[in-house]
Amino acid sequence: NRFVMKKYNLSVVAFVAVVSTYPAFAADPSSDTWSKNVGQSSPGKEVLQVPGDDIFGFTSPTDVGKPGDSGFANENDGRFGKRQGTYGVLNTKYEFSRTVADGWWMAGSLFGAFYHAHDVTGLVDVNHLDFDGLSFEIEHRIVERSVGQPFAVSISVEPRWGRLDNVAGLSSNWYAAAFKLFVDAPILPDKLYWAANMIWAPQRGEDPNNPSQWLDTSTTLLSTALTYQISAQLFAGVEVRYLSAFNAAWLNDNIGNALYAGPTMLWKINEKVAFNTTFQPQIAGRSTTNPNLNLDLDNFERAQFRAKL
Numbered sequence: 001n002r003f004v005m006k007k008y009n010l011s012v013v014a015f016v017a018v019v020s021t022y023p024a025f026a027a028d029p030s031s032d033t034w035s036k037n038v039g040q041s042s043p044g045k046e047v048l049q050v051p052g053d054d055i056f057g058f059t060s061p062t063d064v065g066k067p068g069d070s071g072f073a074n075e076n077d078g079r080f081g082k083r084q085g086t087y088g089v090l091n092t093k094y095e096f097s098r099t100v101a102d103g104w105w106m107a108g109s110l111f112g113a114f115y116h117a118h119d120v121t122g123l124v125d126v127n128h129l130d131f132d133g134l135s136f137e138i139e140h141r142i143v144e145r146s147v148g149q150p151f152a153v154s155i156s157v158e159p160r161w162g163r164l165d166n167v168a169g170l171s172s173n174w175y176a177a178a179f180k181l182f183v184d185a186p187i188l189p190d191k192l193y194w195a196a197n198m199i200w201a202p203q204r205g206e207d208p209n210n211p212s213q214w215l216d217t218s219t220t221l222l223s224t225a226l227t228y229q230i231s232a233q234l235f236a237g238v239e240v241r242y243l244s245a246f247n248a249a250w251l252n253d254n255i256g257n258a259l260y261a262g263p264t265m266l267w268k269i270n271e272k273v274a275f276n277t278t279f280q281p282q283i284a285g286r287s288t289t290n291p292n293l294n295l296d297l298d299n300f301e302r303a304q305f306r307a308k309l
Contacts, residue, residue: 047145048186050152056195056225057239057264057278058306062154062182064105064141071097074309081302083293085119089169089301091132103141110134111162115169122298126169135160145185156180165208167299174205187226196224202249216249227264235266239278245299256299258285276308 052063058077065071073095080088090113097107111132117123135158143153158178165172184195199221207213220243227237240261247253262280269275281303285296295302 045147047147048150048189049145050184050186050193050195051229051235053235053266053268053274054276054308055193055227055229055235055264055266056184056237057262057276057280058241059195059197059223059225059239060180060182061195062141062152062184064103064139064154065099067099067101069099071095073097076307078305078307079301079303081297082117082120082123083290083297084121086116087118087120087123087301088114088116090114105139107137108134109137113164113169115164117169123168124170128169130164132164133160133162139180139182150185152184154182156182162205165205168208170208172206172208172211174203176201176203176205191229193227193229194225196222198222200251204249216247218246218249218251220244220246220251225264227266233268235264237264238262239264239280241280243300245296255289256285256287256296258282258296258300260304273309277306279303279305 050061050063052061052065055061073093075093075095077091077093078089079091092112092114093109094111095107095109097105099105111134112129113132114129116127118125118127137156137158139154139156141152141154143151145152156179158180160176160178162174162176163171165174178199178201181198182195183197184193186193200218201220202216202218204214204216207215221241223239223241225237225239227235229235238261240259243258243260244251244254245256247255259282260280261283262278264276264278266274266276282295282297282300285294285300287293287296287298289298
């Protein structure tokens with residue numbers, strides 16, 4: 001575990017280094033390329049912005065909208081593939097949101113899930129669709145872009161109650177909170193955009209095989225993405241995500257890590273409706289259960305995807 005934790009800590013350091021050194025490879029913020037559409041920070045200069053839609057795949061942008069904005073999203077996140085048998089999960093989220101004040105966004109969500117597992121080592125065969133709980137999220141933009149400063153930063157917390165075990169799909173009441181940090185920046189005006197996310201989600205839940213026993217677990221996510229604006233309606237890019245699983249609420253018992261990468265796409269159907277999708281196979285990983293095998297298929301899956309409207 002000590003070696004795995006060193007790899008995890010190095011990935012965190014690398015993530016911070018990318019954020020801190022970004023201006024070295026971004027477009028010159030003092031030039032006229034940093035101009036767009038959201039108010040002037042100094043006479044004759046406007047601040048270039050990143051579009052507020054989900055243009056980065058799983059990675060979230062920092063935009064929280066304008067006060068009074070309301071929205072609805074249907075998010076479908078799929079996961080499939082274990083080392084043996086057949087395995088697939090589709091998590092559906094119905095999110096109702098509103099920007100309640102300048103820089104403040106809130107959302108309430110309900111969840112459904114479909115689980116299918118057959119002949120998977122360590123899992124009971126399941127094949128069912130069920131209601132999977134509720135969540136509430138509040139997000140605040142803490143850093144605004146300005147002339148000479150292209151970054152924006154938002155923070156968010158999302159408490160969640162679930163009814164199904166995340167892996168087995170069996171009945172299991174659990175409670176979690178996802179603590180999130182979002183960063184994004186424009187690279188080329190109206191063309192190329194970058195974003196990164198950091199998420200830590202501690203969880204406490206019933207053991208699905210023994211409901212009288214409660215277990216503490218947690219997951220972390222580091223992600224980064226680039227997207228290119230092909231036209232006013234179409235964005236395409238690439239995303240990389242590093243996921244880690246822990247047998248404790250804190251980051252002191254790492255049991256597996258997985259690296260996913262794949263293409264992303266967003267289609268703006270009209271000014272109020274957009275469709276976001278991505279497909280990402282696991283390209284590297286390792287679990288403590290099977291340290292000599294490629295990929296972590298004990299805690300994660302061969303591939304993950306999203307389709308969000």
